[in-house]
Amino acid sequence: MENRQKIREKDTGIKLRFYFMSLWLLFVLIFLLTIDIPISFAKDAHFIGIMPLLEKNWLAFSSLLLAILGWIVASGEKRRWAGVSNPPYKIKSIKNENYEYLTFLTTYIIPLICIDLTKIRYVFVLVVLLVLFGFIFIRMDLYCGNPTLALMGYRLYRAEIEGVDAPDGVILISKNRLLKESSIKWIPIDKYVWIAKEIINDIG
Template sequence: MRNRTGLKYALYILSLWLLFISLFIMSYDKKFFSSALNYFNDRDAMILLSKITPKNIVFASSFIMILAGIFIFLYLLFSFRAGWSVACTVSDVKNESHEHLEFLTTYVMPLVFTDVNSKRTMLNLLIMIVAIGMIYVKTNRFYSNPSLALLGFRIFRAKIHDRGAKEFVIICHGEIDDSSTIRYIRLDNNTCLAKIT
């Protein structure tokens, strides 16, 4: 089973969607838009460059990451149309959905109130986002995703009975219990995306 590292990083970007929306709102600057409008009218790049501040960079970056999050969600929505396993039963189901809240309160919320006006804090924000992403993927916590929780996905730990029994972390839209039957797609050796049949 190959690890889908790219997918894990994509899920990490999606998990920070709320942070990027918050930074987008906090860094909005209408003066930047007037400077951009002047640039397009005069074709003078120096006008635009002279007006760019760390706040504008955070604003533009947040906008790009919000768009990336939308594309990632659409990719996930359409890429898992096929490749599901046969119907399998589950047992020893434990609800692990508190992982979403832990990730949100531990990593996302402290970054929401970052001062976006300073180069130093902007650099610190970038370093923290990259470092948290590397930890997130290396420790296989990519399923702790508050954005997926908002979309109705929950996290369970359970044994899947498919040519033997193996315990997985299961990301599922809806509730599963010991009487549920699911189809699944492995995301790595210990994690899968499931749908209830």
């Protein structure tokens, strides 16, 4: 029971990191939309000061900090994926699922940046929505359609794997262009979600 609890906590932690990664582009866009640095070329112009600048742009700088943290998390996950692999499997059939990246972008990211972030009540609404989306994404395993992965060069596939009983197939996240009969090394993110690397000429 204790081991099962630890596995569940580990899986939840991975999914939370994936969800945080998926918001990287949103944080960057919020920063670009809300940053307001007054610039004047008048002779009597002067710097308004660090604190007034921070107070004026608290949302922009908070978003920038979250975007930096999101990219650090993504880079850490990328290094972790490169260090471990499981015994190879062969792909029986495969389907491209890259459209999920655009679905995530157009369904969640774009509508959120249309919120009027100049009013504090709408910023609060944005935070509530992000928490709600995170809960849904983790419970429904929707974290794979992550646009940050696309920016990092990863492709998304749904595949049938020889020797693996997966009713709806296995989601493969890979930098390689995987095809039917490709042999892969893999790292599990979830039971049916793997990071995959193609084995070229059956050489690891």
